[in-house]
Amino acid sequence: MTEDVGVTRREVIRFISSFLNRKPHKFCPECSSRVARPTVSVARSLSTSSQSHAKVAVLGASGGIGQPLSLLLKNSPLVSHLNLYDIAHTPGVAADLSHIETRAQVKGFIGADQLDAAVKGCEVVVIPAGVPRKPGMTRDDLFNTNATIVAILADAIARNCPEAMICIIANPVNSTIPITSEIMKKHGVYNPNRVFGVTTLDIVRANAFVAELKGLDPARVNVPVIGGHAGKTIIPLISQCTPKVEFPADQLAALTGRIQEAGTEVVKAKAGAGSATLSMAYAGARFTFSVLDAMNGKEGVVECAYVRSEETECKYFSTPLLLGKNGIEKNLGLGKLTAFEEKLVADAIGELKSSIKKGEDFVANMK
Numbered sequence: 001m002t003e004d005v006g007v008t009r010r011e012v013i014r015f016i017s018s019f020l021n022r023k024p025h026k027f028c029p030e031c032s033s034r035v036a037r038p039t040v041s042v043a044r045s046l047s048t049s050s051q052s053h054a055k056v057a058v059l060g061a062s063g064g065i066g067q068p069l070s071l072l073l074k075n076s077p078l079v080s081h082l083n084l085y086d087i088a089h090t091p092g093v094a095a096d097l098s099h100i101e102t103r104a105q106v107k108g109f110i111g112a113d114q115l116d117a118a119v120k121g122c123e124v125v126v127i128p129a130g131v132p133r134k135p136g137m138t139r140d141d142l143f144n145t146n147a148t149i150v151a152i153l154a155d156a157i158a159r160n161c162p163e164a165m166i167c168i169i170a171n172p173v174n175s176t177i178p179i180t181s182e183i184m185k186k187h188g189v190y191n192p193n194r195v196f197g198v199t200t201l202d203i204v205r206a207n208a209f210v211a212e213l214k215g216l217d218p219a220r221v222n223v224p225v226i227g228g229h230a231g232k233t234i235i236p237l238i239s240q241c242t243p244k245v246e247f248p249a250d251q252l253a254a255l256t257g258r259i260q261e262a263g264t265e266v267v268k269a270k271a272g273a274g275s276a277t278l279s280m281a282y283a284g285a286r287f288t289f290s291v292l293d294a295m296n297g298k299e300g301v302v303e304c305a306y307v308r309s310e311e312t313e314c315k316y317f318s319t320p321l322l323l324g325k326n327g328i329e330k331n332l333g334l335g336k337l338t339a340f341e342e343k344l345v346a347d348a349i350g351e352l353k354s355s356i357k358k359g360e361d362f363v364a365n366m367k
């Protein structure tokens with residue numbers, strides 16, 4: 001873009017930056033929260049100071065989440081190669097994105113025959129493939145279809161890029177992470193520090209809702225959300241919010257319920273046209289950029305994600321994680337919970353355990 005077309009590149013950058021910009025926070029022991037909010041790098045993606053050479057694949061790239069997520073990744077200098085895989089429409093999506101004047105080289109891959117090539121040598125693989133909910137459905141209702149899809153994709157990752165950071169968006173996340181882990185184990189390449197269930201949308205929503213209720217700048221709010229990614233397994237830790245916020249008991253219960261059912265709010269509003277896609281693309285990009293930042297040696301990158309865990313009696317559990325070059329560097333645990341939050345955790349354990357077992361049994365019974 002040149003100076004004579006009316007809108008200069010600097011003006012465009014200023015506009016997008018003001019729209020998306022977030023001040024960087026670091027994980028900092030002096031901070032009132034254990035969990036400092038990561039830099040949301042969507043805006044930073046316009047800077048050239050943080051380039052890297054990551055090869056990233058999006059599997060399910062033509063979908064409601066896949067397309068805007070791929071757009072955000074294409075816009076980042078953290079990504080040098082962007083492989084877009086789906087069973088439909090990827091030639092068009094890739095051709096479209098490849099015309100954007102950013103450096104990531106975009107390639108489209110379509111159909112099972114091209115899956116191996118799509119993930120070969122990738123450092124990060126993000127998976128928004130699979131069917132979304134319709135009104136009246138739970139995330140678990142998606143199990144039968146999405147379990148098979150995720151298992152096929154995980155198998156390709158295990159054979160072609162076993163070291164990749166795997167970021168799973170496909171629901172039910174509470175089961176698709178155990179499925180992915182079991183597939184990686186079958187191939188003898190499981191690294192629990194590199195398999196993530198993306199729960200970032202729960203954090204994004206909690207931040208937005210708290211900011212709305214308290215009249216705060218959402219960019220400054222950080223609510224850790226732990227547990228899993230379905231209904232009552234979604235556990236916002238409002239007591240650990242930065243800045244510190246307080247709510248009367250009835251408002252706290254209503255806020256917690258809204259965060260737990262926020263996905264359903266979108267499913268109902270879309271009335272049969274799917275579930276959250278744009279906010280999920282934003283959240284997926286935020287998580288991917290955090291993983292890439294940490295891989296590039298940035299210190300103090302913390303995100304919550306649903307991972308293999310020793311923090312509770314559940315084998316998989318989401319908590320704040322300090323990320324590093326090799327994925328999870330340190331699990332920061334649950335922190336100090338209030339009695340209200342302790343009960344939420346206790347109420348989530350049974351459902352989480354059964355979703356985990358369902359995922360593990362699925363792989364054990366696979367032919």
Ligand SMILES: NC(=O)c1ccc[n+]([C@@H]2O[C@H](COP(=O)([O-])OP(=O)(O)OC[C@H]3O[C@@H](n4cnc5c(N)ncnc54)[C@H](O)[C@@H]3O)[C@@H](O)[C@H]2O)c1
Pocket residue numbers: 059060061062063064065066085086087088128129130131132133142146149152168169170171172173198199200201202229274275276277280
């Ligand atoms: N983790 C979260 O917070 C979160 C939030 C919202 C949605 N989701 C989940 O993300 C998934 C995708 O949602 P969406 O709204 O983008 O759905 P969508 O139907 O719009 O897109 C899904 C895409 O997956 C593709 N696909 C289907 N089978 C495939 C296969 N075998 N290999 C590769 N691609 C395949 C489809 O062709 C489609 O393009 C759903 O499972 C949904 O429940 C997760």
